[in-house]
Amino acid sequence: MTEQGRSPELEDQGLPQTALAVAAGRAVETSRADALVADPFASALVVAARSHLDLPTVWPAEPAEAPPLQQPLLLASIYIGMRTRFIDDFLQSGPPATQTVVLGAGLDTRAFRLPWPAGAKVFEIDSANVLEFKAHVLSRLSAEPRCELIPLPADLSLPWREGLLAAGFDPARPTTWVLEGLLPYLDAAAQGAVLEEVAALSAQGSRAVIERAVALPKTDDIEAKLREFSEQTGLPMSELLARADPPDPAELLDAAGWRCTGHTVEELCSMYGRVLSLAAPDAAGPGGPAPGGPALEQQPTPDQSRGGFVTALRP
Numbered sequence: 001m002t003e004q005g006r007s008p009e010l011e012d013q014g015l016p017q018t019a020l021a022v023a024a025g026r027a028v029e030t031s032r033a034d035a036l037v038a039d040p041f042a043s044a045l046v047v048a049a050r051s052h053l054d055l056p057t058v059w060p061a062e063p064a065e066a067p068p069l070q071q072p073l074l075l076a077s078i079y080i081g082m083r084t085r086f087i088d089d090f091l092q093s094g095p096p097a098t099q100t101v102v103l104g105a106g107l108d109t110r111a112f113r114l115p116w117p118a119g120a121k122v123f124e125i126d127s128a129n130v131l132e133f134k135a136h137v138l139s140r141l142s143a144e145p146r147c148e149l150i151p152l153p154a155d156l157s158l159p160w161r162e163g164l165l166a167a168g169f170d171p172a173r174p175t176t177w178v179l180e181g182l183l184p185y186l187d188a189a190a191q192g193a194v195l196e197e198v199a200a201l202s203a204q205g206s207r208a209v210i211e212r213a214v215a216l217p218k219t220d221d222i223e224a225k226l227r228e229f230s231e232q233t234g235l236p237m238s239e240l241l242a243r244a245d246p247p248d249p250a251e252l253l254d255a256a257g258w259r260c261t262g263h264t265v266e267e268l269c270s271m272y273g274r275v276l277s278l279a280a281p282d283a284a285g286p287g288g289p290a291p292g293g294p295a296l297e298q299q300p301t302p303d304q305s306r307g308g309f310v311t312a313l314r315p
């Protein structure tokens with residue numbers, strides 16, 4: 001079953017709690033003195049959802065003393081901040097992204113906050129209620145997209161190509177694809193199908209940034225860690241994350257002729273000067289705890305080798 005179909009998601013106005021938690025992470029990041037991203041809409045989106053979860057939207061003065069329920073989400077916000085910035089940087093590097101597709105867009109507000117080239121189209125695919133909620137809140141804030149924004153309600157575990165073409169997507173033009181926080185919620189077959197569709201719809205010069213899903217077998221150790229995270233935060237990650245040994249996006253796109261580069265979470269930590277810890281850097285010891293640790297979708301597993309990100313170009 002997909003994330004959309006799970007009953008715990010049908011709370012908080014039917015919004016996926018994980019999309020709210022990620023928006024909360026961006027709100028927290030935005031509030032930091034050393035913010036890596038400025039998302040002026042994230043906090044308003046979280047507040048408007050009236051979530052039953054105690055989602056933090058501000059980085060506290062003493063994070064290590066924050067309420068225990070908020071600590072895992074504050075920790076996750078460090079990861080979300082780096083991930084958002086990494087993808088922002090990717091989108092703003094290289095040739096101008098005139099046609100972009102954001103798969104599982106959630107409460108991502110890049111269409112409203114990044115500078116897009118003239119004539120740029122941004123297609124956002126997610127469930128109708130997510131896209132409608134976001135449009136409603138942003139219009140109440142009088143926010144205007146800085147591109148032609150085309151919301152496209154679709155279930156990405158079912159065929160979605162026709163809907164995208166009907167919405168005006170042009171497969172003859174280079175496309176920039178964003179897969180952020182999506183794959184971990186799809187089973188292995190659906191992940192493979194989405195990646196194959198990305199490859200099939202990509203003209204020469206297309207690019208992609210993909211957050212990998214780590215393999216998540218049903219072992220006692222992993223179940224215990226997921227249960228602990230769920231108990232701490234109220235986010236039922238153990239029900240939401242697909243228990244899959246997913247395909248490696250880099251292998252799949254390599255085989256389709258793309259040039260792929262892997263980026264570990266460690267690399268992001270050193271690139272952006274962040275440590276995945278709520279303790280002050282010296283208290284966490286040199287380098288702090290192992291990167292790739294507690295993050296929303298990159299839950300600890302014995303094998304982190306498939307975590308992190310892939311950036312790819314179709315030459």
Ligand SMILES: C[S@@+](CC[C@H](N)C(=O)[O-])C[C@H]1O[C@@H](n2cnc3c(N)ncnc32)[C@H](O)[C@@H]1O
Pocket residue numbers: 002003004016018019022023103104105106107108125126127130154155156157158180181182185186
């Ligand atoms: C963790 S959120 C991440 C959202 C966004 N990419 C971000 O980083 O803020 C995952 C999103 O994927 C969407 N999603 C999960 N499964 C999906 C599916 N089968 N079809 C369409 N969207 C899906 C959810 O609705 C949710 O908004």
